[in-house]
Amino acid sequence: MAILPLNKIKVGMIVKKDVFDHKNRLLLNKGVEISHRHLRILKTWGVNLIDIEDSIDNNQSPSSSDIIDPDIYRKARQKADFLFKFNKLTRPLEHLLFNICVQKIAEKNSK
Amino acid sequence: MKTSVESVVDKVSTLISMPDIYYKVDRAVDDPTISLDQIGSLILEDQGLASRVLMLANSAFYSYPSHVTTITKALTIIGTKQVRELLMATLIMKQFNGVPKDYLDLESFWKHSIGTGVAARTLAGYMLMQNIESYYVSGLVHDIGRLVLLLVMPDKFVEVMQYSRNREILLTKAEEEVLGFNHCDIGRELFIRWKLPASIQTTTGKHHRPGSVSSYNLETSVIHIADIIATCMRLGSSGETFVQRIDYPSWNQLKLNDKVIPEIVQQIEEQYKNSLSIFLEV
Numbered sequence: 263m264a265i266l267p268l269n270k271i272k273v274g275m276i277v278k279k280d281v282f283d284h285k286n287r288l289l290l291n292k293g294v295e296i297s298h299r300h301l302r303i304l305k306t307w308g309v310n311l312i313d314i315e316d317s318i319d320n321n322q323s324p325s326s327s328d329i330i331d332p333d334i335y336r337k338a339r340q341k342a343d344f345l346f347k348f349n350k351l352t353r354p355l356e357h358l359l360f361n362i363c364v365q366k367i368a369e370k371n372s373k
Numbered sequence: 374m375k376t377s378v379e380s381v382v383d384k385v386s387t388l389i390s391m392p393d394i395y396y397k398v399d400r401a402v403d404d405p406t407i408s409l410d411q412i413g414s415l416i417l418e419d420q421g422l423a424s425r426v427l428m429l430a431n432s433a434f435y436s437y438p439s440h441v442t443t444i445t446k447a448l449t450i451i452g453t454k455q456v457r458e459l460l461m462a463t464l465i466m467k468q469f470n471g472v473p474k475d476y477l478d479l480e481s482f483w484k485h486s487i488g489t490g491v492a493a494r495t496l497a498g499y500m501l502m503q504n505i506e507s508y509y510v511s512g513l514v515h516d517i518g519r520l521v522l523l524l525v526m527p528d529k530f531v532e533v534m535q536y537s538r539n540r541e542i543l544l545t546k547a548e549e550e551v552l553g554f555n556h557c558d559i560g561r562e563l564f565i566r567w568k569l570p571a572s573i574q575t576t577t578g579k580h581h582r583p584g585s586v587s588s589y590n591l592e593t594s595v596i597h598i599a600d601i602i603a604t605c606m607r608l609g610s611s612g613e614t615f616v617q618r619i620d621y622p623s624w625n626q627l628k629l630n631d632k633v634i635p636e637i638v639q640q641i642e643e644q645y646k647n648s649l650s651i652f653l654e655v
Contacts, residue, residue: 269640302436345604348543348618354631355624362638363605363616370607 266314268304271296276315338368376526378554382562384525389468391567394419398460402453412453413444416460425463425651426456433647455506461569462490462513466652469520476531477523477612480653484609486513487652491645492599492606495637500595500627511576511592512599513652514564516611518556518577521563522548534612544613545581557581583623594623606638608645 266275273296281290281304289303290296290312304312342363349356397415401407417423423444430447431440441447448456466486472479490512497508523530529552537547548555561578575589576596583590583597597620603609604616629637 269643298438302438305434305436345614345616347541348615353619353621355621355634356619358631358634359601359605359616359619362634363607366605366607 266312268301268312271301271304271312271314273298273301277312278315279313281312334368334371335364338364338371341367376529376552378558378562381521381525381559382566385521385563386566388471388524391468391569392419392464394422395461395464396568398457402457409445409448409453412456413448416444416456422460422463426451426459428651429459432651434644451506454504458507458510461573462510463652465514465517469517469524472520472523473527476527476534477519478610481609482516482519482611483653484649485603485611486516486609487648488603488606488608488641488645489513489515489596489599491648492602492637492641493595495640495644496595496599496602496627496629499629499633499637502591502595507572508592508595508599511573511596512603514573515560515577515580515596515600516556517563518559518561519611521559522552522556537614543615543617544611545617555581581617583620591626594620594626597623598627602634602638602641606641608641 275296277290277292277294277296280288280292282288289307290300294300342360345363346356346360349360351357351360394415398412401412401415416426426444426447427441429435430437430450435450437450441450451459466483490509493512494505494509497505502508519530522533533544533547533551536542536551537544540547542550545555545557557578557580561574564574564577572589572592575586576593579586579593580596580600583593586593601616601619604613
């Protein structure tokens, strides 16, 4: 099973579970092969996550810290520490956002 | 004499106002006897607006297969209520073109606003909310009070910025300590005077204190989180240095799993670039 965000959905993938819009109207039946038209429908109705049949590589969560220069990464962490001084960093959400912040600062500084 | 929220908004009202075309379109959209073509001709009275609506209809937001060339067609794709809201945001942004540029990086300010709008729209999409465009618009204008302050009292604005920098405190807190009110109070009062929808008055007025609202809780929570995400992603800056404290009851209200945040961030990134070209005339 692979639940993928819309931007990872490609033409030809097979829908695993029925897809509904916010008013519970059926947009796509399970078993359907995704076409360009389907992608447009999903986008128009603001559907962001779709359950897709197996054999899809979904290890695509962004983690580019390893391709960033360690020194830039260290400085970015320091900066993010400063920016986050009003957050205690005790909860998962804060950690996620903190890491995203580090990554974005590092990306900007490596350019 | 101490300045008040009312006196600041009184003063700004002598400088700018919401253009009539918004109220005309507003009434037309709610009037069942008025056709799409008629709404289209109203929008066409302002060529700049009309071309903005067309750009939007042709943007990746809607990924319509063929090129949209008429306003009526754009209205059917985007929806009349949605166009009304986007029109509102465009007109509000336009009113602040004349803000002095020496004290604040305006391009960066609008980038943060657009980033927050896109983040709000994306969150609302994940939450399967209706009319995600209204979240986009609420995000676009959430910090407008800062521009009002800049227009009406540039010296005080600079004082607040320095105060926040010297003491390393949140800009919103600095506003409260120096002025006795913050940019949220100003934005809310302005939108009340302009008779804009109550939801946008609330999201603008309470995005730093989402726990204190009695209606439009969800909308306000979304803008609160979207603002934080845009700040973390370093999408422009409204002048604020720090990431405000996350209000967890607000986050819980969104009923989203932490794990979707990386995907959401990626989507925001893509849509943000697109949105910049529509709203920032570069």
